[in-house]
Amino acid sequence: MIRKFVNRKEELELLENLWKKEGLVFVLVYGRRRVGKTRLLEEFSKDKERIFVIFEDKPREYNFDLLSKKISELLGVSIKIRDFPSLLRLLKTLKRGRLLLILDELSYLIRREEGILSELSRAIEENRDLNALIVVSGSYVSLMEKEFFRYSSPIYGRTDANIKVAPLKFKHLFEWFEGLKTEDLFKIYAVTNGTPKYLEFFSGENIEEEIIDNFFNPSSFLFREARALLSEELRELSIYLAILEAIAKGNTKVTQIANFCYLKENQVVPYLRVLSELGIVKRIVPIFGKRGVYEIADNYFLFWSRFVNPYYEEIESGFVNAALEDFKANFNQFLGKAFERLAQELLIELSKKNLLPFSFTKIGRWWHRGEEIDLVALNEQERKALFVEVKWKDLTLRETERILNDLRRKAELVGLKDYENYFGIVAKRLDKKDKLDRNILALDLRDFERIK
Structure with a gap:
């Protein structure tokens, strides 16, 4: 189900400001596949004179034929372009005002041809007097960051702006799915991570049935998507899949992950580093501490690694019952972890809007010797701390007060001397929350x- 274009206000504003500049402006737009880069560039460029080419994973000659065709359409005459320097020289001869050149998915060419960025860099330097905005985009995140941000790269330092396009935040789903209940929106967010392409597969009429149709059907897009994305970026796919499954099942320490995968600790660390660079895995360190654990940072990959990958071959062969039983039995528990992340997102938004007792400068989890606090937010300069428990449950007033009392006990263990302490709880639903102490943050x- 295709929805209207939502959010991206900051990205559009930045691109518009760059468009208004004089001379040659060079911009990188990158982000994982399906996050909406092409749609963003379409929206930005729709009212401008443009050359918009979407490269394919094919040889150089094929892609430059695509580019030549687009330029020929603009000029009304047949043009053959074989390299970037000749392209920019040609554009410089045109008397058409400011031009917009969008080279979408340039990462395909970068992967195939080692010298393509040297060629593009030379073209830019030789044609700095061209009155144009040139935008290149790419979906291979690790490749684009390596090539554009590495000091030894020929393109390093050439860009005037770098825009990393992220998935939509939860608040944007209210606009995407108008009229849907907040709980249903959260369930969609918990399995899609707000990735626009994935959201298109949901209508919101029956969320859990839609999840089953989209993840446990071997012909469905979301069933195969995770493997397809990983295959594009990585070798040794089976090892990466095992690592993700290990983490999704609660093995978050390096030793635990290594044991699950039948590897040694020093063998698993490089794989974790690669997954971290891709933004799929994140090392979480307690807010006061150094010894961290690993979590899957992307909700889609977390859900897929927990409920789909362990049964992938069975589902593909039509034996779906075990996977569905696991999903139905444990989905609510899974939502608890996703809800913790959403609670942190909510607190950050409320802090930005000055709707909390204080604006914090740091937020994270705390754990020590078996004790844990879901969220601790700090303003170290003002010496203020907010301790928050997160529960994906409907809580009675008595249950809420019991949780808050235990939270006060654990806060004492943190050892923040001379801090002004605040306490809060975020739950699926709080009964009679107006009866709580008015100094309690109850959401x-x-x-x-x-x-929103």
């Missing part, structure tokens, strides 16, 4: 609409 799903 549930009904409050998430405040961040």
